[in-house]
Amino acid sequence: MQILYTLYILLSLITTVVAKTHTFHWNVSWVMANPDGLHERRMVGINNVWPPPTIRVNANDRVVLHLTNSLGEFNTSLHFHGLFVKGFNAHDGPEMVTQCPIPPGATFIHDFNVGDQTGTFWYHSHTGSQYGDGLRGVFIIEDPQGFPYDYDEEVVLTVGDHYHKETQDIMKSFKTRFNPTGAEPVPQNSLFNETRNVTWSIEPEKTYLVRIVNTGLFPSHYLYIEDHSVTIIEIDGIAVEPFEVDSLYITVAQRYVVLLKTKKSINKNYRIVNVLDRDMLDYVPSDLHLVSTNWLVYNEYVPKPDPLPYFDFDTVVNALPEFDDDQFKPKSKQPLLPDPDMVIQVNFTMDMLGDGITYALFNGKSYTQPKVPTLYTALSSGNLSFHQSVYGSNTNTFVIHGDEVIDIVLNNHDPGKHPFHLHGHAFQVISRFNSDDEDNPLDFDPNNSTMTDYPEFPMVRDTVLVDPNGFLVIRFKADNPGVWFFHCHLDWHLEQGLALVLVEAPDILQKTQSKIPQNHIDVCDAVNIPHLGNAAGNRDFLDLHGENVQADWLPMGFTTRGYVAIVVCGLFAIYGIWSIYKYGIEDVSKDNSAAVISKLYKILEEYDSTANR
Amino acid sequence: MANVFNVQVFFIVFRESLEAIIVVSVLLAFLKQGLGGASQDPKVYKQLVRQVWFGALSGVLICLIIGGGFIGAFYGLGKDIWGKSEDLWEGIFCIIAAVIISLMGMPMLRINKMKEKWRIKLAQALVKDPKDGKMGKFRIGHWAKKYAMFILPFITTLREGLEAVVFVGGVSLNQPASSFPLPVVVGLIAGVFVGGLLYYFGTNASMQIFLIISTCILYLIAAGLFSRGVWSFETNSFNRKTGGDASENGSGPGSYDIAKSVWHVNCCNPEINHGWDIFNALLGWQNSATYGSVISYNIYWLFMISVILLMLFEERTGHLPFCKNLTLRQLNPLYHIKGKKKSELTAVEKEELFHQVKQQKFGAEVAETEVNAEDTKQFLDPK
Numbered sequence: 001m002q003i004l005y006t007l008y009i010l011l012s013l014i015t016t017v018v019a020k021t022h023t024f025h026w027n028v029s030w031v032m033a034n035p036d037g038l039h040e041r042r043m044v045g046i047n048n049v050w051p052p053p054t055i056r057v058n059a060n061d062r063v064v065l066h067l068t069n070s071l072g073e074f075n076t077s078l079h080f081h082g083l084f085v086k087g088f089n090a091h092d093g094p095e096m097v098t099q100c101p102i103p104p105g106a107t108f109i110h111d112f113n114v115g116d117q118t119g120t121f122w123y124h125s126h127t128g129s130q131y132g133d134g135l136r137g138v139f140i141i142e143d144p145q146g147f148p149y150d151y152d153e154e155v156v157l158t159v160g161d162h163y164h165k166e167t168q169d170i171m172k173s174f175k176t177r178f179n180p181t182g183a184e185p186v187p188q189n190s191l192f193n194e195t196r197n198v199t200w201s202i203e204p205e206k207t208y209l210v211r212i213v214n215t216g217l218f219p220s221h222y223l224y225i226e227d228h229s230v231t232i233i234e235i236d237g238i239a240v241e242p243f244e245v246d247s248l249y250i251t252v253a254q255r256y257v258v259l260l261k262t263k264k265s266i267n268k269n270y271r272i273v274n275v276l277d278r279d280m281l282d283y284v285p286s287d288l289h290l291v292s293t294n295w296l297v298y299n300e301y302v303p304k305p306d307p308l309p310y311f312d313f314d315t316v317v318n319a320l321p322e323f324d325d326d327q328f329k330p331k332s333k334q335p336l337l338p339d340p341d342m343v344i345q346v347n348f349t350m351d352m353l354g355d356g357i358t359y360a361l362f363n364g365k366s367y368t369q370p371k372v373p374t375l376y377t378a379l380s381s382g383n384l385s386f387h388q389s390v391y392g393s394n395t396n397t398f399v400i401h402g403d404e405v406i407d408i409v410l411n412n413h414d415p416g417k418h419p420f421h422l423h424g425h426a427f428q429v430i431s432r433f434n435s436d437d438e439d440n441p442l443d444f445d446p447n448n449s450t451m452t453d454y455p456e457f458p459m460v461r462d463t464v465l466v467d468p469n470g471f472l473v474i475r476f477k478a479d480n481p482g483v484w485f486f487h488c489h490l491d492w493h494l495e496q497g498l499a500l501v502l503v504e505a506p507d508i509l510q511k512t513q514s515k516i517p518q519n520h521i522d523v524c525d526a527v528n529i530p531h532l533g534n535a536a537g538n539r540d541f542l543d544l545h546g547e548n549v550q551a552d553w554l555p556m557g558f559t560t561r562g563y564v565a566i567v568v569c570g571l572f573a574i575y576g577i578w579s580i581y582k583y584g585i586e587d588v589s590k591d592n593s594a595a596v597i598s599k600l601y602k603i604l605e606e607y608d609s610t611a612n613r
Numbered sequence: 614m615a616n617v618f619n620v621q622v623f624f625i626v627f628r629e630s631l632e633a634i635i636v637v638s639v640l641l642a643f644l645k646q647g648l649g650g651a652s653q654d655p656k657v658y659k660q661l662v663r664q665v666w667f668g669a670l671s672g673v674l675i676c677l678i679i680g681g682g683f684i685g686a687f688y689g690l691g692k693d694i695w696g697k698s699e700d701l702w703e704g705i706f707c708i709i710a711a712v713i714i715s716l717m718g719m720p721m722l723r724i725n726k727m728k729e730k731w732r733i734k735l736a737q738a739l740v741k742d743p744k745d746g747k748m749g750k751f752r753i754g755h756w757a758k759k760y761a762m763f764i765l766p767f768i769t770t771l772r773e774g775l776e777a778v779v780f781v782g783g784v785s786l787n788q789p790a791s792s793f794p795l796p797v798v799v800g801l802i803a804g805v806f807v808g809g810l811l812y813y814f815g816t817n818a819s820m821q822i823f824l825i826i827s828t829c830i831l832y833l834i835a836a837g838l839f840s841r842g843v844w845s846f847e848t849n850s851f852n853r854k855t856g857g858d859a860s861e862n863g864s865g866p867g868s869y870d871i872a873k874s875v876w877h878v879n880c881c882n883p884e885i886n887h888g889w890d891i892f893n894a895l896l897g898w899q900n901s902a903t904y905g906s907v908i909s910y911n912i913y914w915l916f917m918i919s920v921i922l923l924m925l926f927e928e929r930t931g932h933l934p935f936c937k938n939l940t941l942r943q944l945n946p947l948y949h950i951k952g953k954k955k956s957e958l959t960a961v962e963k964e965e966l967f968h969q970v971k972q973q974k975f976g977a978e979v980a981e982t983e984v985n986a987e988d989t990k991q992f993l994d995p996k
Contacts, residue, residue: 179855180855352866554866554871557877562902569910573836573914577833580722580825582925583921583924
């Protein structure tokens with residue numbers, strides 16, 4: 001017994017020693033950079049370096065990250081995409097959801113344990129579209145027990161898009177009534193490892209582990225290496241049954257980890273091609289490089305093949321095999337979760353509201369930031385935390401109970417592709433359909449057996465594409481108490497309000513994570529945002545007076561103003577016509593009346609006298 | 614409908630041909646009343662009447678040819694001038710058309726005044742002594758006098774006709790070419806018809822009512838055009854700011870600037886829905902009214918109403934209110950530029966003028982006639 005106890009003490013000592021604490025002091029500031037070689041601009045870098053570093057930790061490690069905002073005039077924040085941050089909801093990152101925005105000069109401390117997750121994740125600013133300005137990087141959690149596959153070398157590869165203007169300037173011409181179609185800003189270029197025309201020198205007959213992340217804001221990427229196939233072993237931090245593919249289709253925020261086996265022969269070099277998904281763009285500028293070529297170099301003495309024509313999207317993409325992520329089965333053999341205890345159904349539309357700006361709406365509501373971060377409302381509302389209304393009427397907030405199985409049914413009434421992401425969870429994708437019929441989008445029907453023919457082992461990931469005019473059904477277990485954002489990761493759409501909030505088990509949350517770190521409260525004080533109260537900032541939690549709401553609906557047809565205007569116009573026209581009539585009819589009376597004729601002569605005589613004078 | 618029948622063109626042609634007919638009818642009346650002794654010799658009279666008709670018709674013919682060629686060439690050459698700033702050009706043309714129509718409309722209600730004007734003008738033309746100028750030395754002066762009854766109507770119809778061409782061009786160069794022929798022909802027919810009625814029956818109440826109705830329609834169109842001009846300017850600036858995306862939205866949300874909208878209905882778009890374009894041409898209807906279009910419509914009417922009231926006042930008192938020596942004519946800068954002030958005739962001068970006209974000889978063998986006071990009076994008052 002004594003021995004066992006000693007062993008236990010020793011073991012726990014070992015784990016404490018193994019579970020390392022990684023402390024980072026990051027100063028977020030502007031750095032001049034020229035990622036695409038065409039335009040120098042300032043990018044958001046870390047400790048005066050852009051691009052930001054890749055973080056590499058082990059499972060169960062603790063991360064302490066001091067984030068200081070030195071951006072001068074802009075707020076910032078940092079989210080760890082794909083991390084469940086179980087038990088550390090306050091460190092998830094999205095502003096006004098789990099924390100206040102970090103104002104210039106303030107330092108925010110993220111302090112969490114990465115838990116037992118392993119795989120490829122990434123971090124990025126969750127303040128507006130700021131990560132498009134460069135605050136983004138890769139976050140890798142390795143398994144201290146070792147990697148299940150043999151490989152010779154590991155490589156991190158990001159793809160993304162790039163704008164020459166800063167995102168806050170782009171926003172000014174995006175969310176305005178002068179952008180009546182709500183057209184998303186088209187990027188100026190695509191990036192490959194945060195630059196372009198990359199040459200990757202490799203050795204023959206080796207196995208490379210490639211962690212691929214799309215850190216872009218907007219379009220998905222097609223990615224392939226000529227004459228090479230790769231084996232996918234992990235998607236969005238979830239290990240999957242190995243699956244060989246010739247090409248990938250990666251939406252923003254998705255990750256694929258693949259094994260690449262290099263060839264024996266070294267007398268040829270190959271193109272690595274990444275292609276922006278043209279179908280997502282409002283228009284294609286003639287100089288936009290849809291097709292970008294990089295090189296896999298076996299032998300630097302052999303000439304590299306020419307780049308593919310940058311505009312020839314069709315030839316390149318039509319030659320690629322269909323890519324369907326539904327076929328990836330988690331290696332854990334996690335079966336379909338049982339029938340849901342709660343179904344959240346949202347219909348998504350893009351509509352113009354009364355201010356002439358096009359918004360994205362879930363069931364007619366465009367996500368509008370509350371006045372108090374939703375997590376702080378959940379923590380401070382006591383027994384009312386299950387009351388959906390305390391989170392505001394315009395935040396699309398749904399309260400769910402702990403350990404329930406939740407289905408989110410998302411009907412896409414928009415002809416666009418949308419990569420949706422849920423914080424704090426990886427979910428099962430159990431049903432997904434698309435439709436070409438723009439006028440009749442396909443809605444999920446629980447009684448339609450084709451639509452509910454759920455797979456036995458559904459794909460699990462944290463960012464999934466919803467097809468145009470189609471729908472998506474995802475299922476997950478509410479086993480991570482917290483406040484979690486569910487939103488379109490196409491960041492322009494998030495800016496248009498394409499988001500909802502899940503308040504998961506607020507009762508447990510109040511018990512286990514009730515204390516807001518003092519540092520987080522200080523940050524709130526620095527931006528004058530309360531850390532108590534409902535969505536409107538009121539302490540009387542059921543009083544939503546003063547909450548932020550979306551713009552009024554566009555007036556349909558005639559309003560009072562219109563009726564008044566048209567009546568006034570009518571009256572003026574009628575009086576004008578009456579004047580013309582009066583003027584016209586005088587001519588007749590003059591012509592026919594002898595009296596007028598004599599009057600005319602009289603006038604003539606008067607003229608005579610004046611003329612003679 | 615507006616693609617094959619341009620209402621503005623119709624009214625302009627109608628109005629100009631009416632004026633040409635009045636010229637012809639004044640000349641015919643001159644002859645009938647014994648101008649230059651025509652009444653004494655039926656042969657000479659007949660010859661002179663033929664000259665008048667011949668002159669008038671050839672004038673019309675020539676300007677139809679010129680006008681057709683002019684507009685045809687313009688369309689052939691300058692098809693894509695408007696291109697991207699279509700709305701800007703449409704606005705400019707709408708405003709031009711509104712101004713032209715407004716200036717032309719009112720005189721239609723003063724047919725008698727118009728007649729009077731032409732009687733004086735023609736009389737002046739007739740009495741001009743060819744020997745006064747250098748031309749007098751040549752035979753051409755005699756030739757001109759001999760065929761005065763041809764040349765006068767020829768020149769006037771040609772002038773009126775070219776004026777019509779310019780106006781038609783001005784009001785509708787942004788319209789498709791197919792919208793011209795029909796209203797031109799119909800306008801000609803209507804003008805000749807009404808002119809004929811005027812000649813044979815004189816101005817009477819029902820004729821005047823007809824003219825009033827036409828004028829009212831004309832001014833409704835002009836008000837609509839004015840408002841549409843302003844609307845087009847606003848649309849143009851919105852389209853510039855949206856980079857053309859607004860027009861992608863048909864007539865739904867986003868096709869208009871919400872900040873300037875007074876009303877908007879997602880139907881009845883005159884640019885898309887057939888039928889509403891007529892409503893637009895006649896009354897200036899827009900499915901998406903802006904503050905600019907509504908206010909400009911009302912300002913137009915306010916302006917017209919004030920002008921009409923001033924004209925009525927001036928007709929009654931001979932001057933504008935509060936300014937004893939000022940008339941509306943004098944407010945026109947061209948009045949001073951052209952030196953109209955000097956050439957304005959007093960009643961006595963007019964009398965003298967007609968007196969002289971009577972003594973003119975036209976044709977080959979015209980006998981001189983005595984002029985008496987009775988005749989002069991007849992000239993002053995056609996009745």
